[in-house]
Amino acid sequence: MRRRIIMSMLTGASLLASALIGGGTARAAAPAPLTAEAPAEFGTDWHDPLTAAPAVARPHTKSCRVTLADARFRDFTPYRGSYLPPRGCGDHWSTVVLRLDGKVKGRQFDRLGYLHVGGVEILRTSTPEPSPDGIEWSVEKDVTRYSDTFRSAQDVEMLIGNVVDDTYTGVIDVEATLTFYAGRPTAAAVPDRVLTTADGPGGATLTTPRNSERVVAEVYATGSGGGCEEYWYLAVPAAAPYSCRTDDGPYREVQVAVDGRLAGIATPFPTVWTGGWSNPFLWYVIPGPRAFDVKPIEYDLTPFAGILNDGRPHRIEVSVVGVPAGQSGWSTPVNVLVWQDPGRAVVGGRLVTHDAGSPTGSSVYTPGTEHRVDTGAAHRLTVSGYLDTSHGRVRTTVSRAVAHTSVHRWNDGETVDGLEAGWTDDETVTVDGRGPARSTRTHRTYTMNGVTTLGADARLRTRLTLGDRADATTTRANRRVAWSRLDDTYRGDASYTVDVPRDQRHAVGTTSERYRLHGSGGCHDRRLTTVQGVLTEDRRGC
Numbered sequence: 001m002r003r004r005i006i007m008s009m010l011t012g013a014s015l016l017a018s019a020l021i022g023g024g025t026a027r028a029a030a031p032a033p034l035t036a037e038a039p040a041e042f043g044t045d046w047h048d049p050l051t052a053a054p055a056v057a058r059p060h061t062k063s064c065r066v067t068l069a070d071a072r073f074r075d076f077t078p079y080r081g082s083y084l085p086p087r088g089c090g091d092h093w094s095t096v097v098l099r100l101d102g103k104v105k106g107r108q109f110d111r112l113g114y115l116h117v118g119g120v121e122i123l124r125t126s127t128p129e130p131s132p133d134g135i136e137w138s139v140e141k142d143v144t145r146y147s148d149t150f151r152s153a154q155d156v157e158m159l160i161g162n163v164v165d166d167t168y169t170g171v172i173d174v175e176a177t178l179t180f181y182a183g184r185p186t187a188a189a190v191p192d193r194v195l196t197t198a199d200g201p202g203g204a205t206l207t208t209p210r211n212s213e214r215v216v217a218e219v220y221a222t223g224s225g226g227g228c229e230e231y232w233y234l235a236v237p238a239a240a241p242y243s244c245r246t247d248d249g250p251y252r253e254v255q256v257a258v259d260g261r262l263a264g265i266a267t268p269f270p271t272v273w274t275g276g277w278s279n280p281f282l283w284y285v286i287p288g289p290r291a292f293d294v295k296p297i298e299y300d301l302t303p304f305a306g307i308l309n310d311g312r313p314h315r316i317e318v319s320v321v322g323v324p325a326g327q328s329g330w331s332t333p334v335n336v337l338v339w340q341d342p343g344r345a346v347v348g349g350r351l352v353t354h355d356a357g358s359p360t361g362s363s364v365y366t367p368g369t370e371h372r373v374d375t376g377a378a379h380r381l382t383v384s385g386y387l388d389t390s391h392g393r394v395r396t397t398v399s400r401a402v403a404h405t406s407v408h409r410w411n412d413g414e415t416v417d418g419l420e421a422g423w424t425d426d427e428t429v430t431v432d433g434r435g436p437a438r439s440t441r442t443h444r445t446y447t448m449n450g451v452t453t454l455g456a457d458a459r460l461r462t463r464l465t466l467g468d469r470a471d472a473t474t475t476r477a478n479r480r481v482a483w484s485r486l487d488d489t490y491r492g493d494a495s496y497t498v499d500v501p502r503d504q505r506h507a508v509g510t511t512s513e514r515y516r517l518h519g520s521g522g523c524h525d526r527r528l529t530t531v532q533g534v535l536t537e538d539r540r541g542c
Helices: 002-019 144-150 228-234 302-308
Strands: 024-028 063-073 079-083 093-104 112-117 120-126 135-142 154-160 172-182 193-196 198-200 203-206 212-219 253-258 261-266 297-300 314-321 334-340 348-355 360-366 370-389 392-411 416-433 435-454 459-476 479-497 508-519 522-531 534-540
Touching (some): 063 154, 093 120, 093 144, 120 135, 144 193, 228 416, 253 302, 261 370, 302 348
Antiparallel strands (some): 079 154, 093 135, 112 120, 193 334, 198 203, 360 370, 370 392, 416 435, 508 522
């Protein structure tokens, strides 16, 4: 029963992956005043989707706006257009803001989408599920880091894979724009080049400028595809009697390799799409963290720059540990950001340390009236290398450690299905040789704690808490120069009657999000609460 319910709610978001394959804010297009009293149950309309994340900061300078795409998605035909740089705001900008405005009404699944400019992925997103009367939403993202791409004419491709028929009637109408703010950005924040990999006989390859002195890969990794990888965190070992089984259970790790050598590891974020956990009433107004703005995983590949700077193409491969051989379900597009040494045409160097460690862990099934799977796994990687730059020899060391623990419990028939899980991703990047040593330490923690029950009365109830947390500290000469602390927590409790027409579901649900971001850059604290789709609380702190 569990498999049928989950697949009926989630397959929509996965359809894009079967065809093909960051810092944004979703806000209501027309904010409504808070309503003191909520209805007894969900009606035919509800508040437009929104999140508690902060809006993108904009400077008070001259701005220019360019439309990237204006499309209506009803199938799997990509929108294709062209982009020209803005006139009147120069060719360097202090900030570039991407905004996507969407609307849809009727009945429709959640869908996945992407936006490419010149082959560079600048947004990966998913959509909310609509009400019969229709909803509108928006997503904003700071895309200043892609300025190199925006300085010349480019092809544009956008797709939100969709199916429209007699049952699923929602056509997804979107407009995507870029707004450029004149001025100069912080030099270290914006790369000189933004590259993509090229397909060749040996796989995807990359050729970097020969004077690269910092190289960062970003991977927009999403588990989807219409199968179990869409909710990979619930997978169990093959011996267990559950609807989603893989050889090694739920552990997933996104790896990047350079010429076959492991160069980066990371924990994927356990994104829950807006039909997830069998219950769309959890997500009609407040989506789960990152659902509308899929942030890329970043890998500092600077220790490998001495190898990459030889002027030849090098293989860049992304793989997801734990996915059964030959099974699809993950999309992993790659952008590569490069900072160049203006004082040298060629920067030499070498890889000095490569300690990949040995992955550890297990996923153990315990049978019984309550089936149980306990999973624990971890992996470490340390790499370092030096470059002989115009300002001397600079050594970069990257250390990363990832870990996953979870307890998954369910009964026969999967009418009770619960998960308590946590993931950590700790990274330290130290740069030594250009003035005092500078080190940035980031500790990321993702949590998921929930249970779905289906009673004899056909009432399905889901209670779920999701957490996205990160602490980052930058030191120079052992003195703290910058810090930040993020805590984005979602909570939901919703129930409805299954296998009946929409107007007989008698759905109820309370959802909330509190997004807190504190640090040397300022403070943001916002809390949202909805009851039966009505926004009952919008409170700001700081």
